[in-house]
Amino acid sequence: MRTRRAVLPDVEQIHALIAQYSPDGTLLPRSLAELSENVRDFVVVEEEGEIISCGALHFYGRHLTEIRSIAVSPKHKGKGAGRVLIDALLEEAEYHRITCVCLFTRIPDFFAKFGFEYARREELPDKIYKDCLKCPRLHACDEVAMYRGTLPKIAAVSLEQIQVPLASLQA
Numbered sequence: 001m002r003t004r005r006a007v008l009p010d011v012e013q014i015h016a017l018i019a020q021y022s023p024d025g026t027l028l029p030r031s032l033a034e035l036s037e038n039v040r041d042f043v044v045v046e047e048e049g050e051i052i053s054c055g056a057l058h059f060y061g062r063h064l065t066e067i068r069s070i071a072v073s074p075k076h077k078g079k080g081a082g083r084v085l086i087d088a089l090l091e092e093a094e095y096h097r098i099t100c101v102c103l104f105t106r107i108p109d110f111f112a113k114f115g116f117e118y119a120r121r122e123e124l125p126d127k128i129y130k131d132c133l134k135c136p137r138l139h140a141c142d143e144v145a146m147y148r149g150t151l152p153k154i155a156a157v158s159l160e161q162i163q164v165p166l167a168s169l170q171a
């Protein structure tokens with residue numbers, strides 16, 4: 001098992017991996033075009049030449065990056081690929097001197113193993129602006145926000161951009 005940064009020819013396998021977890025809402029679907037655009041965010045885990053796991057690190061700035069699109073192929077679950085992947089993404093975040101890594105998940109116990117703690121969504125305004133405001137589940141979100149490091153005191157978006165929607169989130 002080895003990790004490496006993804007390259008464009010990996011996009012179809014990454015797409016197939018994520019697609020296995022999209023129909024039930026575990027992962028957001030990602031189109032081939034979107035994956036091609038963001039392939040530099042991805043790390044993959046390979047075993048015997050096959051990509052068995054993928055995950056991405058999306059940068060908002062040094063103050064915040066988000067772990068997303070985490071998937072281990074169903075037949076390779078439980079063999080440590082998830083751990084290897086998360087360790088590699090955290091190493092990448094450290095390499096870029098990111099001060100806070102966040103994620104949204106329904107399996108907080110898995111991420112707690114890597115030192116992630118619970119956050120309030122409103123403590124991560126960049127993420128809310130990028131995804132949550134466009135999400136049909138905005139008011140019925142069953143994911144928990146988690147972070148590792150120091151919660152950001154700044155945001156790449158201006159607070160005015162999210163103030164009203166944030167107020168309705170808290171209502």
Ligand SMILES: CC(C)(COP(=O)(O)OP(=O)(O)OC[C@H]1O[C@@H](n2cnc3c(N)ncnc32)[C@H](O)[C@@H]1OP(=O)(O)O)[C@@H](O)C(=O)NCCC(=O)NCCS
Nearest residue numbers: 021070071072077078079080081082083104105107109110
């Ligand atoms: C969650 C997922 C990435 C775990 O990958 P994996 O390769 O099976 O995990 P590992 O074998 O590396 O397990 C590492 C540790 O996490 C634990 N773990 C694995 N899945 C877990 C889960 N769903 N909840 C809590 N702990 C979990 C393991 O027991 C192991 O613990 P240990 O080190 O104390 O023994 C994988 O099951 C997956 O792809 N799930 C579907 C997609 C998904 O839910 N992605 C996350 C969306 S935020």
